[in-house]
Amino acid sequence: MSKGAQIAVGATVIALLVGWYAASNLEAGASFTYYKTLAEFRVAPDATTGAHARVHGYVAAGSIERDVAARQVRFSVQNDPVGSGAANGAPLEVVLGDLETPDLFKDGAEVVIEGMLSGAGEDAVFHADRVLAKCPSKFEPETAAAAL
Amino acid sequence: MSDVGIYSLRLALVIALLGVGSAIYAGVARRLDWTRVAERSVWVVAICVSLAMLALFAAFAGGDYQLQYVASHSARSMALPYRLAALWGGQAGSLLLWLWILMAYSSGCVWLHRRTSRRLMPWVVAVLLTNALFFLVLVNFVTNPFEKLPPGAVMSDGSGLNPLLQHPVMMIHPVMLYMGLVGFVVPFAFGFAALASGELGTAWFRTTRRWTLFAWLCLSVGIMLGGRWAYEVLGWGGYWAWDPVENASFMPWLPATAYLHSVMIQEKRNMLKTWNLLLIGLTYTLCLFGTFLTRSGIVQSVHAFAQTPLFTSIFLVYVLITAAVFLTALLARRGQMRNQNRIESMVSREAGFLLNNWVLIAILMVVFWGTLFPVFSEAITGKRIAVGPKFFNTLAGPLAIFLLFLTGVGPLVAWRRASFVSIRRHFAWPLATGLTTGAAVWAALGGVALYALLVWSLGAFVTATVVQEYARAIAVRRRVHGENALRACSVLLRKNQQRYGGYVVHLGVVLVLVGTAGSVLNRERLENVRPGDEISIDGYRLQYLTANAIPEQHYGGAVARLALYRGDEPLGVMAPEKRMYWLEQQPASIPSIYSTLREDLYVILTAIEADGSATFKVYRNPLVNWIWIGGGVFVLGTLALMWPHPSRSPEPREG
Numbered sequence: 001m002s003k004g005a006q007i008a009v010g011a012t013v014i015a016l017l018v019g020w021y022a023a024s025n026l027e028a029g030a031s032f033t034y035y036k037t038l039a040e041f042r043v044a045p046d047a048t049t050g051a052h053a054r055v056h057g058y059v060a061a062g063s064i065e066r067d068v069a070a071r072q073v074r075f076s077v078q079n080d081p082v083g084s085g086a087a088n089g090a091p092l093e094v095v096l097g098d099l100e101t102p103d104l105f106k107d108g109a110e111v112v113i114e115g116m117l118s119g120a121g122e123d124a125v126f127h128a129d130r131v132l133a134k135c136p137s138k139f140e141p142e143t144a145a146a147a148l
Numbered sequence: 149m150s151d152v153g154i155y156s157l158r159l160a161l162v163i164a165l166l167g168v169g170s171a172i173y174a175g176v177a178r179r180l181d182w183t184r185v186a187e188r189s190v191w192v193v194a195i196c197v198s199l200a201m202l203a204l205f206a207a208f209a210g211g212d213y214q215l216q217y218v219a220s221h222s223a224r225s226m227a228l229p230y231r232l233a234a235l236w237g238g239q240a241g242s243l244l245l246w247l248w249i250l251m252a253y254s255s256g257c258v259w260l261h262r263r264t265s266r267r268l269m270p271w272v273v274a275v276l277l278t279n280a281l282f283f284l285v286l287v288n289f290v291t292n293p294f295e296k297l298p299p300g301a302v303m304s305d306g307s308g309l310n311p312l313l314q315h316p317v318m319m320i321h322p323v324m325l326y327m328g329l330v331g332f333v334v335p336f337a338f339g340f341a342a343l344a345s346g347e348l349g350t351a352w353f354r355t356t357r358r359w360t361l362f363a364w365l366c367l368s369v370g371i372m373l374g375g376r377w378a379y380e381v382l383g384w385g386g387y388w389a390w391d392p393v394e395n396a397s398f399m400p401w402l403p404a405t406a407y408l409h410s411v412m413i414q415e416k417r418n419m420l421k422t423w424n425l426l427l428i429g430l431t432y433t434l435c436l437f438g439t440f441l442t443r444s445g446i447v448q449s450v451h452a453f454a455q456t457p458l459f460t461s462i463f464l465v466y467v468l469i470t471a472a473v474f475l476t477a478l479l480a481r482r483g484q485m486r487n488q489n490r491i492e493s494m495v496s497r498e499a500g501f502l503l504n505n506w507v508l509i510a511i512l513m514v515v516f517w518g519t520l521f522p523v524f525s526e527a528i529t530g531k532r533i534a535v536g537p538k539f540f541n542t543l544a545g546p547l548a549i550f551l552l553f554l555t556g557v558g559p560l561v562a563w564r565r566a567s568f569v570s571i572r573r574h575f576a577w578p579l580a581t582g583l584t585t586g587a588a589v590w591a592a593l594g595g596v597a598l599y600a601l602l603v604w605s606l607g608a609f610v611t612a613t614v615v616q617e618y619a620r621a622i623a624v625r626r627r628v629h630g631e632n633a634l635r636a637c638s639v640l641l642r643k644n645q646q647r648y649g650g651y652v653v654h655l656g657v658v659l660v661l662v663g664t665a666g667s668v669l670n671r672e673r674l675e676n677v678r679p680g681d682e683i684s685i686d687g688y689r690l691q692y693l694t695a696n697a698i699p700e701q702h703y704g705g706a707v708a709r710l711a712l713y714r715g716d717e718p719l720g721v722m723a724p725e726k727r728m729y730w731l732e733q734q735p736a737s738i739p740s741i742y743s744t745l746r747e748d749l750y751v752i753l754t755a756i757e758a759d760g761s762a763t764f765k766v767y768r769n770p771l772v773n774w775i776w777i778g779g780g781v782f783v784l785g786t787l788a789l790m791w792p793h794p795s796r797s798p799e800p801r802e803g
Binding site: 018021066068071098099100101103104106 | 383510543546674676735736737754755757758759761763765
C-alpha cells in the first residue's frame with residue numbers, strides 16, 4: 001500500500017471512530033439547540049403536544065412576580081419588543097420553577113425560555129426550567145447614538 | 149491633539165504603502181538598498197502609529213469628548229487608569245492597539261535580525277507592512293478612533309465604559325491577548341519569507357524561536373486572565389463557557405502549540421518542513437480570524453461590538469487572502485521540501501510528536517465547527533442552532549485526556565526507535581504512581597467521575613515522569629560534577645533548555661487540567677433565607693446576617709453579609725453584591741469567593757426579595773486554585789524556555 005493510501009485509510013478509521021463516538025454521546029437536546037420565536041411557537045405543533053421547547057420573546061412590561069414561598073418566578077412574554085408598536089396579541093404566561101434569574105432579566109428584556117407548554121387557549125402556561133436573557137448585542141451609548 | 153492622531157495615521161498609511169512596494173521590489177530584484185528603504189519605512193510607520201496611540205491616550209486622559217470614540221467609551225467619573233484602558237474598550241481603539249503592537253513587533257524583529265537575515269528581510273518587511281497596511285486602512289477609513297461628533301452632539305461628559313470591563317484584570321487581559329495574537333506575525337512573516345526567497349533551511353524558525361515562544365506565552369496568559377475575569381466578575385460560577393470569544397482566542401493556541409512541538413522534529417531530524425510552515429500559516433490565519441470573530445460580532449456574545457457590514461466583509465476577505473497567498477507560496481515550493489527522513493517506528497519520539505499534532509488539530513476542528521455551527525446553520529437552514537458547552541466537553545474531553553497521556557509518554561521515548569528495555573526503565577515507577585493515584589481516587593469517589601479519575605491519574609503519571617527525569621539528571625550531575633541540586637537544576641535548564649524548560653511547562657499544563665477536572669465534582673445550591681437562617685453545603689455553613697444598600701456613586705444595589713463556618717470554626721464574612729450601574733443601566737452580580745487549595749466557595753446574591761428575605765446561589769468548586777497555580781508554573785516554564793543563555797550557539801546566519 002502506498003503512503004498516501006495508508007494515510008487515507010488511517011484518517012478514515014479515525015473519522016469513523018470520532019463520528020461514532022459523537023453520534024452516541026451527543027443527545028440532540030443537550031448539545032444542539034435552537035429556538036422559535038413566540039409567533040412561530042404558537043403555530044408549531046409542539047406548542048400543544050407538551051414537548052420540550054425553546055422560545056424567544058420579550059418580557060412584558062410590569063409582568064414579573066417573584067413568589068418566594070412557592071420558589072417560582074411568574075412573568076409573561078410577548079413576541080415583539082416592548083414599545084415597538086407591533087400588535088403583540090395576548091402574551092404567553094410563563095412560570096419559572098426556580099428563583100434564579102439572570103442579571104439581565106427585567107421588564108422588556110429579550111429572553112429565551114426553555115420548558116414546555118401546558119393547557120390550551122386562555123389557560124395555556126409555559127412551564128420554564130431555564131431562562132436565558134440575551135446580552136444586548138452591542139453596547140453603544142444611547143446618548144451619543146440618539147444625538148446622531 | 150486629536151489632529152496629530154488623524155494626520156499621523158494618514159502619513160503611516162502612505163509610508164506603509166511605499167514600504168510594501170520597496171520591500172517587494174527589494175525581494176524580487178535582490179536589492180540591498182531598497183531593503184534598507186523598506187526597513188526604514190517600518191520605523192517611520194511605527195513612530196506614526198505610536199504618535200496616534202499617544203494622541204488617543206491623551207484624548208482619554210484629558211476627556212476630549214468631541215471624539216465619538218472617547219465619548220462613548222469613557223466618562224469623567226472613571227478613575228484615570230480605567231479611562232486610559234478604555235482605549236481598548238471598543239472596536240476602533242482595539243484595532244489601533246492591534247496595529248500598534250504589530251508595529252512594535254515589526255520594528256523589534258527587523259532591528260534585531262536585519263543583519264543576520266539579509267535574504268529573508270525584504271519579504272519579512274513586506275508581510276509585516278502589508279498587515280499594517282490593512283489595519284491602517286481600517287483605522288483611517290472604516291472605524292477611525294479620531295472621528296469627531298457633529299458640533300451639536302458634543303456633550304460635556306462621555307457615556308462611560310461597560311462597567312463589567314472596569315476591572316483590573318480587564319486592563320491587561322486584552323493587551324496580553326493581542327500581544328499573543330499579533331506576535332505570531334513574526335514567525336509567519338519569516339516563514340513566508342523563507343518560501344518567497346527560497347531559503348528553506350532552518351533559519352526562519354530558529355531566528356524566530358523566542359518571538360514565537362513570547363507570543364505563545366502572552367496568548368496563554370491572556371486566555372487565563374480572561375477565565376479569571378469571568379470567574380470573578382460575571383458571576384455564574386465558572387471560568388470557561390466555550391463562548392465564541394473565548395474560543396476565538398483558544399483556536400490559534402492549538403496549532404501554535406502543535407507547531408512548537410513539531411518544529412523540534414525538523415530541528416532534530418529534518419522532517420516535516422511543509423507541515424511546520426502549514427501550522428504557522430494556520431496559526432496566524434486563526435489569529436486574524438479570531439480578531440475578526442470578536443470584532444465583527446458575527447457570532448453574538450458579550451464582547452461582540454457594533455456590526456458594520458463593510459468592516460465584516462473586508463476583514464473576512466483579508467483573512468482569506470492572507471491564507472490563500474501563504475498557501476499558494478507553500479504549494480509552489482512544495483517540490484523543494486521533500487523529507488530526507490521518515491518515521492521509522494511508531495514507538496519513537498517523532499511519532500509521539502506527530503500524534504500530539506494530530507490531537508491538537510482534532511481539538512481545533514471541534515472548537516472551530518462548534519463555534520461556527522450557528523453561523524453555518526443559519527446560512528443554510530435559516531435557523532440559528534447553537535452548540536452548547538456539552539458538545540465541546542464531550543468531544544474535546546477525551547482528546548485532552550489522550551493529549552495528557554502523550555505529554556507523559558512523548559518526551560521519554562527515544563528518537564527514531566525506542567527499545568523495550570528503555571521503555572521499562574523510564575515508565576516503571578511513573579506508571580505505578582499513576583495507577584496508585586487512580587486507585588486512590590476510585591476508592592474515595594467510586595466511578596462517579598470518570599473524566600476526573602482519568603485526568604488525575606494521568607496527571608500523577610506525567611508529574612512522576614517529570615520528577616524522575618529531573619531527579620535522574622540531577623543525580624548524574626552530582627556524581628560527575630559534584631554540584632548541589634539547585635546548581636545542577638540551573639545547569640540542566642541552561643544546557644538543555646528545550647527539554648528541561650519544556651518539562652516545567654508540561655507540569656503547568658497538568659496542574660491546569662487537574663484543576664479543571666475538579667469541575668466534575670462541582671456542587672451548587674439555590675436557597676432563600678431570612679436574616680439568621682443558614683445555608684449548608686458540604687460541611688460549610690453560611691449564616692445570612694444582613695443586607696445593606698451600596699453607598700457608591702456610580703452604582704447602587706445591595707451587599708449581603710454572610711458568616712462562613714466550616715463545622716464550628718468561623719472562616720470569615722462573605723459579601724456578595726448585586727449592583728446596578730446607573731449610567732449604563734446595567735445590572736451585575738459580583739460574587740464573593742472563599743478560596744482554598746482544596747476548593748472554592750462561591751456565593752452569588754441572586755435577589756433581595758420583596759418580603760425581606762434573600763436568595764443566594766452557592767457553589768462549591770473543587771481545585772479551582774490549581775488552575776491559576778498551574779498558569780504560574782506554565783509562565784515560569786515558558787520563561788525558562790526563552791531565557792537567553794550566552795553559551796548557546798549564536799543565531800544562525802544564512803548561507
